[in-house]
Amino acid sequence: MSGFVYEKPRNTPVVWEGDLVVVGGGVTGVFAAVRAARLGLRVAIVEKQNLFGGTATSGLVYMWHSLYDFDLKEQIISGLSEEVIDRLDKDGQVDKKPWANPFNPMALIRVLDLLITEHRITPFLHTMYAGISSEDGKRVQYVFVENKDGRGALKAEFFIDASGDGDLCRDLGLPRYSHGVMQPPSYCFFMKGNTTNDVIEWAVRKHGAEFGLEDDWGWYGEMPGQEGLSFRADNHVFGYDLSKAEDLSEAEIEGRRRAFMFEAMLRKYVSPEYRIVNIASTIGIRETVHxxxxxxxxxxxxxxxxxxxxxxxxxxxxxxxxxxxxxxxxxxxxxxxxxxxxxxxxxxxxxxxxxxxxxxxxxxxxxQVPFSVLVQEQYDNLIPVGRMINADKGAFGALRVMLNLNQLGEAAGVAAALSLNGGLPVRELSGIKVREVLREGGSCL
Ligand SMILES: Cc1cc2nc3c(=O)[nH]c(=O)nc-3n(C[C@H](O)[C@H](O)[C@H](O)COP(=O)(O)OP(=O)(O)OC[C@H]3O[C@@H](n4cnc5c(N)ncnc54)[C@H](O)[C@@H]3O)c2cc1C
Structure with missing residues (x-):
C-alpha cells in the first residue's frame, strides 16, 4: 500500500426502497428473502455474481445431506430445503435418498431464479455490495452498491448480511474473530472419466508431485443421472486467508491450476478420457471470519x-x-x-x-441451534447469517453445511418480518415466536 487518495464527496442516487435488503444471494440469502417475502415484506437481494446459489451453484457444491435424524427414522428438516428438493425431483435433477440429496447445480440455478421471481423479490445481480450507512450507530439506513449503473443506495427498514464473509458486519466494525487456522478452500469441478477412486488415489500418490499436487484428502461423487460424470473436490488450496483480497485472487488462480494439473495427471498416467467439463466460477470457500x-x-x-x-x-x-x-x-x-x-x-x-x-x-x-445465534446486539435492524456464524471450531465444522445454513437463512427472514411488524429490535424478538412462525411456514422443527 502506498498512501491514501482523497475521493470527492458525492450524492448517490437511491435506486431502490423497501422493507428488507438481503446482501448475498447464496442459498442462505435466497431463503431469507423468500421467507420474508412470504410474510409480506418488500425485498431486494444483492448478489455480485450473475446467478443465485453461491457455493451451491457458482461453487458447484452439489450435495445437501439428510433431512432425517441420524437413524434415518424421523424427518427433522423440511421448509424451503425440502420444497427445493421436491422441485428438483420433478425434473429428475436430484438423487433424493433419506441419507443424502445430491443434485444438479445447473438445475438449482433455475429453481432459485423461479423462487426470486415468484415472490416478486427485486434482484440485483452483477451488483457488488460496497458500503453501509448508519447515522446513529443503532440502525442501518442504506447499503451502497456498485453495478453497471454506477454507485447506488438501497434504502430499507431491515438488512440481512448473507455475504458469507460478513461484509456488512465488517464495515460496521462488529466484533469478529477467526479460528487461527481456517479450513482451506477447494476448487470444485465436474469431470468426465472413470470415477473409481482407487485409480485416482494411486495416481495422486505416485504422480501428484510431478504436477505440484499434494497427497491430501478430498472427496468426489457421481452426478445424479449422469454416468461417468463426477463432482470433484479433490484438491485443497492451502495457505490463504480468503477474507483478504490479495489472497483471494491468488487462491483462485492456484485453485484452477490444481484442477487442471489434476486433469493433466490423470490424462497422462491413467487415460486420455479424463476431461474437466465444467469448473466452478468461484473458489469454494469453507471458512473465513466469524x-x-x-x-x-x-x-x-x-x-x-x-x-x-x-x-x-x-x-x-x-x-x-x-x-x-x-x-x-x-x-x-x-x-x-x-x-x-x-x-x-x-x-x-x-x-x-x-x-x-x-x-x-x-x-x-x-x-439444535437456538435463535440467539443470529442476534447481534448492537444494531436494531441487522442479522448476520451464513458461514460467518458464531461457532467454535468443532461446531462450525458441523454447522457450515447447507441444510443447516438454509434453515438459519429462513429464520433470519422470519425474524426480519417479525421485527418490522412488531416494531422490535432484533435483540428483543422472541426466539420462540420465530420458531412458531417457521413451523407455520412449513418448517419441521
Ligand atoms: C469445497 C466445498 C465443499 C463443500 N461441501 C458441502 C457439501 O457437500 N454439503 C453442504 O451442505 N455443504 C458443503 N460445503 C459448505 C457449504 O457449501 C457452505 O458453507 C455454504 O454454502 C455457505 O453458504 P453461505 O450462504 O454462507 O455462503 P455462500 O454460498 O458463499 O453465499 C454468499 C453469497 O454472497 C455473495 N457475496 C459475497 N460478498 C458479496 C458482496 N460484497 N456483494 C454482493 N454479493 C456478495 C457471494 O457471491 C455468494 O453468492 C462445502 C463447501 C466447500 C467450499
Whole structure:
C-alpha cells in the first residue's frame, strides 16, 4: 500500500426502497428473502455474481445431506430445503435418498431464479455490495452498491448480511474473530472419466508431485443421472486467508491450476478420457471470519444434542474439519464415531469421542441451534447469517453445511418480518415466536 487518495464527496442516487435488503444471494440469502417475502415484506437481494446459489451453484457444491435424524427414522428438516428438493425431483435433477440429496447445480440455478421471481423479490445481480450507512450507530439506513449503473443506495427498514464473509458486519466494525487456522478452500469441478477412486488415489500418490499436487484428502461423487460424470473436490488450496483480497485472487488462480494439473495427471498416467467439463466460477470457500452474536455454538453441546425452546435449526451433519496444517480431515458423528484421514489411501485414525468423554452410547439423534445465534446486539435492524456464524471450531465444522445454513437463512427472514411488524429490535424478538412462525411456514422443527 502506498498512501491514501482523497475521493470527492458525492450524492448517490437511491435506486431502490423497501422493507428488507438481503446482501448475498447464496442459498442462505435466497431463503431469507423468500421467507420474508412470504410474510409480506418488500425485498431486494444483492448478489455480485450473475446467478443465485453461491457455493451451491457458482461453487458447484452439489450435495445437501439428510433431512432425517441420524437413524434415518424421523424427518427433522423440511421448509424451503425440502420444497427445493421436491422441485428438483420433478425434473429428475436430484438423487433424493433419506441419507443424502445430491443434485444438479445447473438445475438449482433455475429453481432459485423461479423462487426470486415468484415472490416478486427485486434482484440485483452483477451488483457488488460496497458500503453501509448508519447515522446513529443503532440502525442501518442504506447499503451502497456498485453495478453497471454506477454507485447506488438501497434504502430499507431491515438488512440481512448473507455475504458469507460478513461484509456488512465488517464495515460496521462488529466484533469478529477467526479460528487461527481456517479450513482451506477447494476448487470444485465436474469431470468426465472413470470415477473409481482407487485409480485416482494411486495416481495422486505416485504422480501428484510431478504436477505440484499434494497427497491430501478430498472427496468426489457421481452426478445424479449422469454416468461417468463426477463432482470433484479433490484438491485443497492451502495457505490463504480468503477474507483478504490479495489472497483471494491468488487462491483462485492456484485453485484452477490444481484442477487442471489434476486433469493433466490423470490424462497422462491413467487415460486420455479424463476431461474437466465444467469448473466452478468461484473458489469454494469453507471458512473465513466469524462474528459474535448472543450465542456461540459449541461442539460439545451440539454433538450431545442440547435442546432449546427457541431452536430455529436442526441437523445431523457431523463435525467435518479440513486441516490447514497437515492435509488431514477430522470427522466426528453424533453416535460417537471419530475418524481422522491423512491423504489419499492412508490408514485412517479411528476412535469414539463419546467414550473419550466418558459418555455412554445413548447418543442424540439430532442437534439444535437456538435463535440467539443470529442476534447481534448492537444494531436494531441487522442479522448476520451464513458461514460467518458464531461457532467454535468443532461446531462450525458441523454447522457450515447447507441444510443447516438454509434453515438459519429462513429464520433470519422470519425474524426480519417479525421485527418490522412488531416494531422490535432484533435483540428483543422472541426466539420462540420465530420458531412458531417457521413451523407455520412449513418448517419441521
Ligand atoms: C469445497 C466445498 C465443499 C463443500 N461441501 C458441502 C457439501 O457437500 N454439503 C453442504 O451442505 N455443504 C458443503 N460445503 C459448505 C457449504 O457449501 C457452505 O458453507 C455454504 O454454502 C455457505 O453458504 P453461505 O450462504 O454462507 O455462503 P455462500 O454460498 O458463499 O453465499 C454468499 C453469497 O454472497 C455473495 N457475496 C459475497 N460478498 C458479496 C458482496 N460484497 N456483494 C454482493 N454479493 C456478495 C457471494 O457471491 C455468494 O453468492 C462445502 C463447501 C466447500 C467450499
Amino acid at each position: 462474528y459474535k452474536t448472543r450465542f456461540q455454538a459449541n461442539e460439545t453441546d451440539l454433538l450431545t444434542g442440547v435442546r432449546y425452546e427457541d431452536a430455529v435449526m436442526q441437523g445431523t451433519y457431523g463435525v467435518d474439519i479440513h486441516h490447514e496444517e497437515d492435509n488431514g480431515i477430522t470427522f466426528k458423528d453424533l453416535d460417537g464415531s471419530l475418524r481422522i484421514e491423512y491423504g489419499k489411501g492412508c490408514e485412517a485414525v479411528e476412535g469414539n469421542w463419546r467414550h473419550d468423554m466418558g459418555l455412554d452410547d445413548n447418543y442424540a439423534r439430532f442437534y
